[in-house]
Amino acid sequence: IAGITQAPTSQILAAGRRMTLRCTQDMRHNAMYWYRQDLGLGLRLIHYSNTAGTTGKGEVPDGYSVSRANTDDFPLTLASAVPSQTSVYFCASSLVPDTGELFFGEGSRLTVL
Amino acid sequence: GQNIDQPTEMTATEGAIVQINCTYQTSGFNGLFWYQQHAGEAPTFLSYNVLDGLEEKGRFSSFLSRSKGYSYLLLKELQMKDSASYLCAPMDSNYQLIWGAGTKLIIKP
Numbered sequence: 001i002a003g004i005t006q007a008p009t010s011q012i013l014a015a016g017r018r019m020t021l022r023c024t025q026d027m028r029h030n031a032m033y034w035y036r037q038d039l040g041l042g043l044r045l046i047h048y049s050n051t052a053g054t055t056g057k058g059e060v061p062d063g064y065s066v067s068r069a070n071t072d073d074f075p076l077t078l079a080s081a082v083p084s085q086t087s088v089y090f091c092a093s094s095l096v097p098d099t100g101e102l103f104f105g106e107g108s109r110l111t112v113l
Numbered sequence: 114g115q116n117i118d119q120p121t122e123m124t125a126t127e128g129a130i131v132q133i134n135c136t137y138q139t140s141g142f143n144g145l146f147w148y149q150q151h152a153g154e155a156p157t158f159l160s161y162n163v164l165d166g167l168e169e170k171g172r173f174s175s176f177l178s179r180s181k182g183y184s185y186l187l188l189k190e191l192q193m194k195d196s197a198s199y200l201c202a203p204m205d206s207n208y209q210l211i212w213g214a215g216t217k218l219i220i221k222p
Contacts, residue, residue, distance in 0.1 A: 042117060042200070042212030043156070058209075090155060098208035100146040104155035 002026050004105035006091050012111045013081050021076045021108045023091035031097040032074040033058075034066060036087040037107075043090065049074055050097040081112045115139045117213035119201050124219045125191055133186045133199050133216045141206020147175055147186045148200040150215065156200055160186070188218075196220045 007022045025032065030051050035043040045058030049068040063085060065077045074093075078085055088109050092102040116138045125131040137145070144163035148156040162168055162177035162184060174187040186199055198215040205211055 040214055042202075042214050043210075044212070045209065098143075100144060100161060100202065100204045100210050101158050102156075102210075104157070106155050 004091055004093055004103060006089075006105035006108050008108060009106070010109040012113065015082055015112055016080050019078045019081055019110070021078075021089055021091075021110070023074045023076070023105060024072050025074075025091075025093045025103075026072065027093060027095075027103065028071060029093035029095050029103070030071070031094045031099075032068065033092045033094075033102065034064070034074070034076045035090045035092065036060065037090060038087050046076065046089075078110075081110075083112045086110060086112045115205060115211050117201055117203065117211055119199075119213045119216045121214070122217045122219065124221060125188075127191055127193060127220055127222050129191050130187065130189050131191060131218065133188075133201075133218065135184045135186075135201030135213060137182050137184070137201070137203045137211070137213075139203045139205040139211055142179060143204040143206065143208055145175075145177055145184050145201065145203045146210065147184075148202065149197050150200060151197045159199075191220050193220050193222070 004025045033048045034046040044060045046064050047066040049055045052071045088107050090107050091105040119135045147159040150156040160175040167176045172189045177184045198217045200215045201213040202210040
């Protein structure tokens with residue numbers, strides 16, 4: 001049982017490039033989330049999806065976009081990466097929306113130069 | 114504004130007990146969650162409190178006082194594997210988790 005799989009695990013990216021972080025879950029969870037984690041700060045919600053076909057903006061959505069074409073996949077795209085987007089990105093899911101019991105992927109470490 | 118306050122770092126001895134405090138201010142309240150995060154790994158869910166009082170789960174217990182905006186996580190019989198960061202996360206009126214920066218717990222032999 002994989003749970004949540006994120007790819008890539010780590011990536012170095014030149015500023016201005018487009019990047020998609022992939023997230024797939026096999027738990028048939030309805031809700032999915034993207035967070036970024038920076039040193040000294042709490043996890044910050046970028047975008048979320050309560051169910052397939054719907055998405056919403058979190059606390060720090062600027063510069064990021066998401067899609068939820070089906071239940072399992074929730075990719076995060078940086079259209080034109082900037083150095084301030086250097087961070088560790090976590091994808092998470094929950095069985096239902098509006099619950100705090102989340103299951104996290106192992107994270108994607110992104111460095112933008 | 115919304116604010117979470119927890120100590121940045123704590124040190125404890127193997128076999129001992131440690132209490133990690135968290136104070137919070139949120140717009141509304143729909144429960145408080147604690148997560149454990151080992152270095153370089155994903156956060157994992159530990160506990161959930163929505164009513165005042167103590168919730169016990171094995172060596173870990175979590176306490177909540179809604180009127181004081183206060184929670185603590187109590188870890189007993191500390192083991193080396195408990196060395197990790199512990200994240201406090203209350204849920205606001207929009208059912209959004211508000212995450213603290215975490216408390217790094219260092220366990221010494």
